[in-house]
Amino acid sequence: MFETETREGVLRVGREGARWLSTGWDGGEWRADAAYNVSVPEGFDRTDLDAYLAERRRSAGFDDPGPALLTGVALRHARGARCGPVSAVATAGVSNPAALPMDPDGEPAEGDGGPSDSDSDASDSDFDSGPEIGTVNVVVGTDRALAPGALPNLLAVAVEAKTATLLAETGFPGTTSDAVVAACDPAGEETTFSGSATEVGACARVCVREAVRAGLESRYGDATDATIPESVADADYGATATRRATVFTP
Numbered sequence: 001m002f003e004t005e006t007r008e009g010v011l012r013v014g015r016e017g018a019r020w021l022s023t024g025w026d027g028g029e030w031r032a033d034a035a036y037n038v039s040v041p042e043g044f045d046r047t048d049l050d051a052y053l054a055e056r057r058r059s060a061g062f063d064d065p066g067p068a069l070l071t072g073v074a075l076r077h078a079r080g081a082r083c084g085p086v087s088a089v090a091t092a093g094v095s096n097p098a099a100l101p102m103d104p105d106g107e108p109a110e111g112d113g114g115p116s117d118s119d120s121d122a123s124d125s126d127f128d129s130g131p132e133i134g135t136v137n138v139v140v141g142t143d144r145a146l147a148p149g150a151l152p153n154l155l156a157v158a159v160e161a162k163t164a165t166l167l168a169e170t171g172f173p174g175t176t177s178d179a180v181v182a183a184c185d186p187a188g189e190e191t192t193f194s195g196s197a198t199e200v201g202a203c204a205r206v207c208v209r210e211a212v213r214a215g216l217e218s219r220y221g222d223a224t225d226a227t228i229p230e231s232v233a234d235a236d237y238g239a240t241a242t243r244r245a246t247v248f249t250p
Contacts, residue, residue: 001082001087001143002014002015002018002087002139002141002143002183003015004080004089006075006078007060007061007062008056008059008060009038009039009040009041009056009060009075010036010037010038010039010056010057010059010060010062010075011036011037011038011039011075011078011089011091012034012035012036012060012062012064013034013035013036013037013089013139013141013181013183014033014034014064015033015034015141015143015183015185016033017031017033017185017186017187018031018032018033018034018035018141018183018184018185018186019031019146019151019183019184019185019186020032020035020066020067020181020182020183021151021152021154021155021181021182021183022035022067022069022179022180022181023155023179023180023181024067024068024069024070024137024179024181025049025053025068025069025070026049026050026067026068027067027179030066030067032064032065032066032067033064033066034062034064034066035066035067035068035069035139035181035183036053036057036062036066036067036068036069037068037069037071037075037078037089037091037137037139038053038056038068038069038070038071039071039072039073039074039075039091040070040071040072042072044072049070053068053070067181069137069139069179069181070135071091071093071135071137072093072134072135073091073092073093073134073135073137073215073219075091076218077091077092077093077215077218077219078090078091078215079210079211079214079215079218080211081206081207081208081209081210081211081214082207083203083206083207084199084200084203085142085143085144085188085189085199085200085203086140086141086142086200086203086204086207087140087141087207088138088139088140088141088158088204088207088208088210088211089138089139089211090136090137090138090139090162090208090211090212090214090215091135091136091137091215091219092134092136092166092212092215092216092219093134093135093136093175093219094134094136094166094170094172094175094216094220094228094229095134095175095229095235095236095237095238096134096135096175096176096177096235096236096237096238096239097134097170097172097174097175097176097229097231097232097235097238097239098172098173098174098175098176098178098232098238098239098240098241099172099173099231099232099238099239099240099241100173100240100241101240101241101242134175134177134237135175135177135178135179136162136166136174136175136178136212136215137178137179137180138158138162138179138180138181138208138211138212139180139181139183140154140155140158140180140181140182140183140204140207140208141182141183141184141185142154142183142184142185142188142191142194142200142203142204143184143185143188143189144184144185144188144189144190144191144200145184145185145186145187145188145189145190145191146184146191146194146200147190147191147192147193150184150191150192150193150194150200151182151183151184151194152182153193153194153195153201154182154184154194154200154201154204155180155181155182157194157195157196157201157204157205158180158182158204158208159180160196160205161204161205161206161208161209161212162174162178162180162208162212164209165208165209165212165213166212169212169213169216170216170228171230175238176237176238176239216228
């Protein structure tokens with residue numbers, strides 16, 4: 001199973017020799033022993049992200065390079081879930097919601113506050129405070145060796161589960177800065193498919209659901225004073241898709 005450890009605002013998800021596929025900074029395919037979710041402090045404005053992430057890994061005592069996601073959500077709100085051959089870890093902040101109205105002919109119910117991809121509530125030690133801006137980050141991994149097309153499909157399954165969970169819990173399908181990392185173990189049992197009807201896909205769906213739901217409860221539950229915005233107009237940051245597309249028959 002993928003192992004997790006958090007130090008100084010850096011969450012490490014480890015599996016020796018794993019294949020990773022990331023939608024985050026410097027994303028794409030990786031072969032590495034770990035992936036990271038890094039909480040940024042208040043006022044974060046670094047643009048040299050490769051150097052910044054290397055600094056943060058070193059300061060936390062993590063030597064292994066790997067794909068990394070950035071968030072301002074405090075890592076004390078990170079939650080994980082395991083089911084069968086899959087595990088997932090998530091942080092969830094929704095203060096910059098991204099809405100997709102299903103009635104584009106009507107007047108949009110929410111305004112467009114403009115996208116933002118920084119967040120903070122931050123994390124341990126020096127990462128304890130900051131503006132309420134949101135990001136939902138998910139790292140999902142399986143101990144199976146997935147076929148070339150099955151790893152991207154696992155990422156798609158994870159995004160679908162994240163979206164379904166956020167819609168049910170918040171009314172929004174996501175935020176303006178969400179990211180997902182999917183992983184598999186090349187040394188594991190060879191597996192051709194990862195769709196929702198397979199063991200890997202079904203387990204990934206419930207792991208992501210439970211991790212995101214628990215992350216939201218930690219971030220916005222009764223023990224906190226944070227609240228989920230009722231609309232994009234009520235949020236400090238966010239975006240609503242108000243454009244129309246031209247439909248055609250191929």
